[in-house]
Amino acid sequence: MSSLKAYGFQQSYSDYSLFTNTKGTVQINVLVYVDDLIISRNNSAALRAFKAYLSDYFHMKDLGTLKYLLGIEVARSSSGLFLCQRKYTLDIISEARLLGSKPASFPMEHNHKLSLASGPLLSDSEPYRRLVGRLIYLAVTRPDLAYSVYILSQFMHAPRTEHWEAALRVVRYLKGTLGQGILLRSNNELTFQGWCDSDWAACPLTRRSLKWWLVFLGKSPISWKTKKQKTVSTSSSEAEYRYMSAITCELKWLKQLILSLGVQHLS
Known part of the structure; x- marks a missing residue:
């Protein structure tokens, strides 16, 4: 430094x-x-x-020329930079011993009841924690995993058999989407667009709302998050406004970050 x-x-x-x-x-x-x-x-x-x-x-x-760093593969073309973690994904599938399994078409059921799971606790929780930890890093280039990884990470302290099976389903989903990543387009307009939504009182245990956002630079996704709100919202409108405030802070931070790279005019 x-x-x-x-x-x-x-x-x-x-x-x-x-x-x-x-x-x-x-x-x-x-x-x-x-x-x-x-x-x-x-x-x-x-x-x-x-x-x-x-x-x-x-x-x-x-x-x-940058081609590989910290598990992230970088491919260049006239369209832009493509970032993916194909090798890292293969390592996850191999470690889970699911190379010969049938791929899943989506990572997690929408109406899952994992928060209310009552199955037996895993005798050894280390494999679950290791798998979810690797999935968290994989989500760096996989916005499609943000929701599933967030849900699974809530049970790291005491995972049950249902949680382990849900994590393995995510791995089977990866088997069918090995090369998926994000494309940072070379012809992007240097403007931000943010999308956010919330699911009011989504957690059956705490009644806190679930929120998520996705930010694009031009047509390229650059920031995404799924998270439970810190406080209980008394209405769906309150939950929506709280999340609009959160994504506004994210947009202001991203704008300041781009300005430090010398880009002076962003809307």
């Missing part, structure tokens, strides 16, 4: 792992994760000079 700041980089207040360096029309962006760096630039000569600077301070290996 100190070496980046010494080179003239500014740390983003929206994401402390993002550093930007702008000199005139030349801009270099660095995203830091422990000892891994993703670097983007609009000037090749400036990039070479920066990498030479880093080599003086650290023993580093240049892996070239």
